[in-house]
Amino acid sequence: MKITEIEAIPYSIPYHKPLSFATGVLTHANHVLIKIHTSEGFVGIGEAVERPMIYGESQQSIVTAIYKWFAPLLVGMDPFAVEIVQGKLGQIVANNTVKGALDIALHDLRGKVLQQPCWRLFGGDGGEIQVTAMLSIGKPEEVAQEALSIREQNGSNVFKIKVGLDEENDLAVVKEVRNVLGDDARLYVDANHGYTAEQALRILPKMISENIEFVEEPNPAEDFIGRAKLSAMLSVPIMADESVPTLSDAVRELYNDAARIISIKTTRTGFTESRKIVALAQALGVRTVLGNQADSVIGTSASLQFGGGYPWVKREAGEFDLFQLMKDQVANEMLHVQNGKLQVPNSPGIGVSINEEKLKYYRIDD
Structure with missing residues (x-):
């Protein structure tokens, strides 16, 4: 062939x-x-x-x-x-x-x-994977109501809060989401490298006091020295995302103690390089989280296949919900979040057709 x-x-x-x-x-x-x-x-x-x-x-x-x-x-x-x-x-x-x-x-x-x-080709067991719901940037009351609506609709209880534009509003959003969802909700924040290292050090401890589990990409991707200093000073782990588009970048972040969680986006590293990142993370005892590039059902199904193939990855909630923002899909199949989880497709390949x-x-x- x-x-x-x-x-x-x-x-x-x-x-x-x-x-x-x-x-x-x-x-x-x-x-x-x-x-x-x-x-x-x-x-x-x-x-x-x-x-x-x-x-x-x-x-x-x-x-x-x-x-x-x-x-x-x-x-x-x-x-x-x-x-x-x-x-x-x-x-x-x-x-x-x-x-x-x-x-x-x-x-x-x-x-x-x-x-x-x-x-199955990767050696996993498929099944279901917990879903992280990603919240839009907005006013505190709007974001909190969005989170509450998502939880009521599909049972999600892990939420990613977008921050990095305005420190005062960012903190108010985190506080309001925590207040509305209660103590049992799992929250983390993603600054999309919107803060400087100095800004991050000023604002993130206040967010962490609201029981934030970890912080994603707080400062510019190229500033790994600043991120390493942040990592040493914060009481929760940093998750690297934009700073780890390749395996070698993941090595740099981990070697320099700039992160203790790696975001894996199969959209950018495919399956072959992604599994090498997983092997690196597992050897170092580092957590991995399946990220999302606002993928369609096609890309989301691919990520689900990868998560279903590796227990180290599957144990963490994955960012799989943004396909729902699209008004339509070019895939014949559809995914449905139920009880805060998605089923890994069982059809051949990545499990979708066009x-x-x-x-x-x-x-x-x-």
């Missing part, structure tokens, strides 16, 4: 409401569906996301990179030789979500050929 063609199909679906965080506001899910075709008719799918403020990638750059660089490298290769493919992908720098999507598409393809879900009519409707390159 050989790879014969790689397609990159950009599409755009509006959100029910804008998604706000410290570094920007998103109104649409601007994604690129990737299809890897083979000589025996099997097709693997993956999805890359546009995040210029994090990875410097746009839909246009993703599509161009695939057709100009990556497809010529991979066409003719054995789709099962994922480590060899990784070596090829590594010849091109950056392009994080392109590489992640291609790797996931290859694993989806393998699962379809073998008629097994990816979680609704070609919807893809045709939402694609934006024609």
